[in-house]
Amino acid sequence: MFKAIGSIFSFLTIFPSSNSTLENIAKYMYLFPIVGIIIGILVGGFGFGLSFFLDPIIVSFLVVTSLVIITGIHHADGLADFADGLMVKGTKEKKLNAMKDLSTGSAGIVAIILYLIGLVVTISLTTGFDLFKAILISEILAKFSMVLLASLGNSASLGSNSPFMKIMKDKKKLIVALIIMIIPITLLGETTGLVMLGVTVIVTLIILIISNRSFGGITGDVLGSTNELTRLASLMVFVSL
DSSP: OHHHHHHHHHHHSSOOOTTOOHHHHHHTGGGHHHHHHHHHHHHHHHHHHHTTTSOHHHHHHHHHHHHHHHHTTHHHHHHHHHHHHHHOOSOHHHHHHHHHOSSOOHHHHHHHHHHHHHHHHHHTTOOHHHHHHHHHHHHHHHHHHHHHHHHHOOBSSSSTTHHHHHHTTOHHHHHHHHHHHHHHIIIIIHHHHHHHHHHHHHHHHHHHHHHHHHHSSBOHHHHHHHHHHHHHHHHHHHHHO
């Protein structure tokens, strides 16, 4: 179990692991929320400590920076590619090719800028232990959203995302991920946490619908985008309630 967690932790962060093969990661995708807990504790604890000494906007900037560093901009890059693909006019094949293009288009750049600004502004609206809870809960939900999307969606094309779609069709794995996610969400977030979960599910379903219409299914970039967008959406809910 520890090796499994280590492999998916390596996949979702910059920390290396010798056990981090694509097949192994896909096999244990349902454990993504555990990695969300680990990242949330690390980054949330970092922000909680800083909030005693620094202004909220500076703390927020450093928290977002730490998230970017720990995750290696892996999913943020997916968000940029997702935006580029959506903005291309034409067939699903053209949109898929735009996502695979190594260069980032104007839509992708704008999406990343708006996303990062949104994160910094939203996180700056909370401090102390509330900041810790916001980061932890949103990170767990972000990782669960990828599991949920893989469970509900189909692969747009044969590629690195295909094993994730195939494995997560096992609903028992989805139930395990749900249990791992729901316990800390309800204990820490209570009613607010459940509302955050509801918004996360809605955003995930919207992305699923958009991806099916635009690309004919789910890609790795779509999974990464879901992680980023549900994180921001759940944080916005936290600071609004």
